[in-house]
Amino acid sequence: MKAYLTRRYRFSASHRLHCDAMSAAENAMVYGKCNNPYGHGHNYILEVTVSGSVDGATGMVCNLADLDGFVEQEILERFDHQNLNTLPEFQEAVPTTENLCIAAYRILEHGFRHAHLEKVRFEETMMNSFEYAGGAELRR
Amino acid sequence: MVYLTRKAEFSAAHYYHNPEFSAEENRRLFGKCNNPNGHGHNYTLEVTVKGSIDPRSGFVVDLKQLKGVLQREVLDAMDHHFLNKEVPEFFTRVPTTENLAIAIWQRLAPKLTEAQLHRVRVYETPDLFVDFYGEP
Numbered sequence: 001m002k003a004y005l006t007r008r009y010r011f012s013a014s015h016r017l018h019c020d021a022m023s024a025a026e027n028a029m030v031y032g033k034c035n036n037p038y039g040h041g042h043n044y045i046l047e048v049t050v051s052g053s054v055d056g057a058t059g060m061v062c063n064l065a066d067l068d069g070f071v072e073q074e075i076l077e078r079f080d081h082q083n084l085n086t087l088p089e090f091q092e093a094v095p096t097t098e099n100l101c102i103a104a105y106r107i108l109e110h111g112f113r114h115a116h117l118e119k120v121r122f123e124e125t126m127m128n129s130f131e132y133a134g135g136a137e138l139r140r
Numbered sequence: 141m142v143y144l145t146r147k148a149e150f151s152a153a154h155y156y157h158n159p160e161f162s163a164e165e166n167r168r169l170f171g172k173c174n175n176p177n178g179h180g181h182n183y184t185l186e187v188t189v190k191g192s193i194d195p196r197s198g199f200v201v202d203l204k205q206l207k208g209v210l211q212r213e214v215l216d217a218m219d220h221h222f223l224n225k226e227v228p229e230f231f232t233r234v235p236t237t238e239n240l241a242i243a244i245w246q247r248l249a250p251k252l253t254e255a256q257l258h259r260v261r262v263y264e265t266p267d268l269f270v271d272f273y274g275e276p
Contacts, residue, residue: 002275003238008267054242057158058169059234064268065171139273140143140258 004118004139005061006049009071011080014041015095018085039083044097045123046075046104050115062115070112075104097124101132109134143258144200145188148210150219153178154235157224178222183240184263185214187248191255201255213247237264241272249274 017034018027027035034040048071052061078087084095089103104120119133131138155178156170166174173179187210191200217227223235229243241262249257263269 001242001272003241004271004273005238006269006271054236054238057160059156059236059239061238061270063169 001054002051003054003061004049004051005064005067005115006047007064007067007071009046009048009076010043011046011076012041012043013079013082013084014039015084015090016040017094017096019094039085042124044079044100046071047121047123048104048108049118049121050112051118052115066114067112070108070114074107074111097122097128097130098132101130105132105134141190142193142200143188143190144203144206144255145186146203146206146210148185148187148215149182150185150215151180151182152218152221152223153180154223154230155179156234156236158234178224181264183218185210185244186259186261186263187244187257188259188261189252189255190258201252205254206252209248209251213251214244217247237262237268237270238272240264241270245272245274 015034016037016039017031018037019030022030048067050062050067054061084090084100087095089095090099093099093103101120101122104122105117108117108120117134119131119138121129121131123129133139155175156173157166157176158169161169187206189201189206193200221227223230223240227235227243229235229246230239233239233243241260244262245257245260248260257274260272261269
């Protein structure tokens, strides 16, 4: 039977929202306080949802140790306590939480082989969250 | 179609072990969760039902009925119990959060007559939950 497993992770990082293709005035207007050249930071919460058949012998969609190990090594170690603007993922893309969703989704999609990736969800603050399912509609 | 979600909390003990695996394999696969003396969690259960609104009552489902079914089928059977030893589904299946969500679905689905069961979500901790939609 098919089940969906969701795991929450936390990391803290700084960023600055700025688009080189826009004028200084335009950047200030679009990004507001987030355009501060010195940057600012957030405590991000990352939720990863994977799905698959529940294995008859283990009772698992996938072993949590495999998911935790992958996310720790490929996402948390690379993103936690970093300035997102310095990472390869954000050399061309502005490190909005939308783009952070896409970056995390791609890392999982390309590297995690133990279950099917359904979606990633980010909370940038307690007041806003973002979800990405590889372009697919979200399951209710 | 309107969706209604009811939460419930229960606390239970469990451990992960498959008698078909060697002791070493059980330890490797299940790690700390393999301790035969068990450990426990405060589980949070979210049950979502769906249906059309009854024009007279304005309800999708009579919440009293839903609460009663949750109490009898899940909380009375699982709250402050050792899942492996006291809940029949887990005499032969490992009581993972995945299997718990499936077992709760199978207990609730036949008892919910007014509205249709849509999703069972079981939080093992605030950072880990499983959703089951009755999919084969």
